[in-house]
Amino acid sequence: MSTPTPEVLEEWRRFRSARDAELAQQHGWLTLTSLQWLTVEPAAVEHLPGLWAADDAAATLSAAADDGLTLAETGAPVDGTVMASLADEESLLWVYFGGSGGRRIAVELARRGGRYAIRTRDAASAVFTDFDGVPTFDYRPDLVVQGRFEAYPEPVEVPIRTAHPAVDGVHLTVGELVVQLPGEEHEYRLQVSAEGTGRLALTFHDATNNQSTAGWRKVVFDAPAPGTSAVTVDFNRAVNYPSAFTAFGTCPMPVGSNIIGIPVEAGEKAPER
Template sequence: MGTTTPAGTAAATARLERWQRFRANRDKALATRHGWLTITSFQWLEDSPAAVDLAPGLWSTDGTTAVLTAVPSDGLTLVETGEAVDGTITAVLADEESLMWVQFGGPSGDRTVVELAMRSGRYAARTRDAESPVFTEFDGVPTYPYNPDWEVTGRFEPYAEPVDVPISTANPLVDGIHRTVGEVVFRLPGSPHEFRLQAEEEKLGALTVTFHDETNGAAPPGQTAEWRKVSTPRPRPNPDGTFTVVLDFNRAINYPSAFTPYGTCPMPVRNNSLDVRVEAGEKQPYAP
């Protein structure tokens, strides 16, 4: 029977501590004021001025510009400057852009922020309420216990050029694009075969893999959301021209749409499904 050396024990402890720091930072980032846990509505803007859910003022769009008309009694101020909105203001966004535009409510007038968003060529208003129970009662995302077996080494096979793959999103009225830069190839505990998943490139050459697995939506309650993602460090080049990549599924996280029904998060591409139970990373958060 093998024994663990002091050096091995120290290395294992260090890996666990790094994961614990990762979890603490992740929960802290989620629990920011007016972050993802505070979203309380999502509504498309119409071509005629009209009220929107949970926010004052009259909102509309001509297709290229968003328009908001308000009076002082609406209590709306610009998020950027704090200036009161009295009359009509406009904003223009590119597709997939968002703007924390106006705010209102509460003792300081900033309890709720209204985010203007452009999705699939359409403008939408999304409210972010700092007193939403999902936010005020948040006590961290439930996770599986740390297990070093779910940190695996594989290879990255880059494409000659990125390929744009149409995908669905958490909102059935919003289409998305997955810019695939290559495929991550690896094995997982409990599976006899290799997996090959498409990856997107992030900052500084890191990769993100969005995936389904057999724990998604599984019973009993407390398993995982409908899909998750895991990020990898920048692939490491080898002398033979191949690239090594490390996937730590202990760091698999939920998209914002797992916390709110008002997200427009990208779903995995068709082939990014794992036929095993990835019992690592974040579980389904408590129901909003």
């Protein structure tokens, strides 16, 4: 195994620092403390005052001003009944509650599989307050690999499972990453999705899962230049989905065929709990 240059290591450390800082944001993924499905009949929920409900068209919240709930968009107290509508897979930071400033808990409204749910994000969560960075493998220069991207004529929707058994997902496959890993004689063909403009994402299983790493991970890499197919995939930048940190995520699992049969000992390990 070759030794990485100081410049390469410094760039990787900057990536890790930015990644940990992103996770440590207030009301980020580390603060999730519940996922609660709303019912047609107004009902109480954990951690929050008020009565919450939803039907196919919208979610509603009924509360009095002295309950202490405030609308995230305006800061106005919830005094009466408020309503919000979302398309499937959309989310909305809806209201705040609690703490000395009234914003300790952020309440996210989400619609998944045609159903409305709320997720509470509590800045006092121990997962958040005790966070000291994600453990990682040592940098592996040999797991910066060259491959090629073979685009599909049109994106293909592939049904997948998610981290929540009650939520089905869809992987919008835009093409395949063809790549050979160190020590392997064969190439893998792995389905990838788009990740914004000019980027591709691979969600994958490998032989470290549920041992040194979480159940699955994701690595993002640059799409090939126009008219070419060559890509570079740096598995040292493989990261966990939020569901690795919290039981309340609805993160997408890999496409069934996205299995790397050897240990990919690079990138993020399973979080310490």
